[in-house]
Amino acid sequence: MSTSELHSRRTNGTSRAILDAARDLFAERGFEGTAVSDIAGVVGVADGAIYKHFPSKRAVLFEVIREFYEPVIDASESSLAGIDGIRNQLRYLIWLQLRAFAEEPEVCRLIIAEARPMEDYYQSEIAELNRRWTSLFVGVVSEGQATGDIRDDFPASLVRDLVYGGIEHIAWAATSGHGSIDPDRMADDLMRLVCEGLQPPPSSEDLDARVSRIEALLAEAER
Amino acid sequence: MSTSELHSRRTNGTSRAILDAARDLFAERGFEGTAVSDIAGVVGVADGAIYKHFPSKRAVLFEVIREFYEPVIDASESSLAGIDGIRNQLRYLIWLQLRAFAEEPEVCRLIIAEARPMEDYYQSEIAELNRRWTSLFVGVVSEGQATGDIRDDFPASLVRDLVYGGIEHIAWAATSGHGSIDPDRMADDLMRLVCEGLQPPPSSEDLDARVSRIEALLAEAER
Amino acid sequence: MSTSELHSRRTNGTSRAILDAARDLFAERGFEGTAVSDIAGVVGVADGAIYKHFPSKRAVLFEVIREFYEPVIDASESSLAGIDGIRNQLRYLIWLQLRAFAEEPEVCRLIIAEARPMEDYYQSEIAELNRRWTSLFVGVVSEGQATGDIRDDFPASLVRDLVYGGIEHIAWAATSGHGSIDPDRMADDLMRLVCEGLQPPPSSEDLDARVSRIEALLAEAER
């Protein structure tokens, strides 16, 4: 079984072709802007054939999103254990999300702007994937709070909302033509901001120096 | 007279009735789910009458949003100067946004899920309002960076994206039935997180130890 | 009373302005393409004001056409008597029609493409004007047939249909961007064609010559 088969339930045949065509068309024209017959036309089958493979147009969208989402989550779930330190783990998850937006902005747009406003989204498999994905993040934060690496005077879910909401905002603006995403730089900026906060780091040098001086003076005085 | 009517450009007559009916219907059924004739029916006029007051259905939506948005922005623009200190200003803006979501979650949902994905959104008056709104935040952060109250090793826009994206995520989850928003508590949590970051306050152990030593030395010296 | 008042029932005021605006708008956008409120907008009055001056939009169209048509007919009816000879009279009427198309192609288009297909056209004042106009032509032809200047083995109305139908065809093609009309040249061509027909003029020279030769021979032989 190939790597791709691990993550994709359909490796060839009409189902595969439908998903490929749908992904491209959805990305190009949006979900509403793509007719089922458009998809069928690109695949080269009759309209009705789509319904032998998927129960509805929406199911095609959800599957397109799943195919994009699931491998990332699978990979990160297994990779996370191999990363040392809470900070590194958080950075990894943030970087992964940023890279997804940078590489497949259209699919991300589909998720945010098309799938999420759908009324049955929260009952869908996509929402479940999203929960798996964000719970990875929450898990790391909670663990950090347990070990004391992360302060625990706010819920982990708040951090999740802040970080993922923030990434979406950043990516949305970038996708809308107001810039582009450099995952590495952006991950660094975000990590710094989220970990250390807005307040300037206490210039502990001064304190150090002064205490050191006192110590020196005292030590001398002692003799 | 409701709060929104206080600031509205249309205080009575058919235009007012159309906006009221539209706000309720859009909130209840969404923009696409509401037919122009539904609005006309609630108002009690013929379908065509809507178009004597608004050029299109979309214009009605935009006006509903504007009526909600603009007073908040006007008020905050004038209030901000009277608030002392960068932190207090930031907290005020965050609290304002959270309260808006808490009080009118449906209109907020309209903005995020219906208006923003529209293709001409970025050319609309609503987008302009949004820019005014978020630039208030960016202004405060930038000022803080200039005065040294806020570290300046990342762009102010990153803070804006993080905070507003985060608030949206929080509010969206709350609106979707997974909780409710307490603006005051949430504003405190957010402020703490954003200002101080995830890392635990520096364990002053080291400093303690050294100061203890100083005390010991001094005590000895005294003798 | 000025010349223009002789032909126009409205010389100033709102009625005049309505007709002027309507003529321009109809010419530019067609009858269907022009809304009553467009006309009112150009005039600078409220929509309803139009109906204080004209019973319907169609009545405005008909009046615009009448104002164009009637002076031409009045003038030609009085001029015709002063023109000598059937041929010159026919040429005058043909030239008049061609010039009308050359000078006001848009109003002519209104008549042909907009007014005439209307179902009540044949009961309208415009149709009556048209009958006056074409009966001038029929009158001249009939008179010619009576005097023997025009052969009488076909109805005069056939000549009318041929000539006016032909002119319309020519003018329509010209108006549609396939050329332009030179009334003088075209009138000459049409007169020649209509008067003398397609067949080449009998080369009576030959016959003349031959008869002359015979006469010469006979004369000689006689001697």
Next chain:
Amino acid sequence: MSTSELHSRRTNGTSRAILDAARDLFAERGFEGTAVSDIAGVVGVADGAIYKHFPSKRAVLFEVIREFYEPVIDASESSLAGIDGIRNQLRYLIWLQLRAFAEEPEVCRLIIAEARPMEDYYQSEIAELNRRWTSLFVGVVSEGQATGDIRDDFPASLVRDLVYGGIEHIAWAATSGHGSIDPDRMADDLMRLVCEGLQPPPSSEDLDARVSRIEALLAEAER
């Protein structure tokens, strides 16, 4: 099987039924006066079914016209070569056009009053058919001018405009309830008028006189 069906590209099925229903309805109520749902109702299918067979209502009109027009043109293009003499060819074409109007006045009305004023008419297949049709006529006239059977001191297109414009005028009047068309008689009248013109046949008096004189001379010489 009707004449039109012989030449139709669609001989049965829903497309055929749509065209038949549309032709009748368009003829009866006009193009604008016929709703797509009217056509669907007569055929007995759902409204949407029309659009599986034709891209638009206008396309249905154009196809109705094409079905009427094309067979006539095909037939005349192939028949023309078998007709001897320019005059007979012209008469054939004129007669064909007159007969078309006599037999299917409603379709002719559709062409003239509904299709031709449409703004994209000149880019349509119908305009192309019309060009083929009238170019047949122009071809015969031009050939006649080349062989000397037709005088060449005016463009062949002028003859075309005159004849077809004239026929339309005649037919239009007839269709509007002011008479009916007898293609044979009308073709004769038109041919005479167009070929020989308005002017009376040259009074052969002069020639008579001279020939008489010759006869007298010969008679005398004989003695």
Next chain:
DNA sequence: AATGAATGAGTATTCATTCAT
């Protein structure tokens, strides 16, 4: 698996005309 013809509900927008003021 595939066809592909058929469904049929669903809707924003226009605009000539009216009428109370």
Next chain:
DNA sequence: AATGAATGAATACTCATTCAT
């Protein structure tokens, strides 16, 4: 003469989905 708000009927076209073959 003028207003201008209100009328309300009228309509082409789309498209996800079904089903007999």
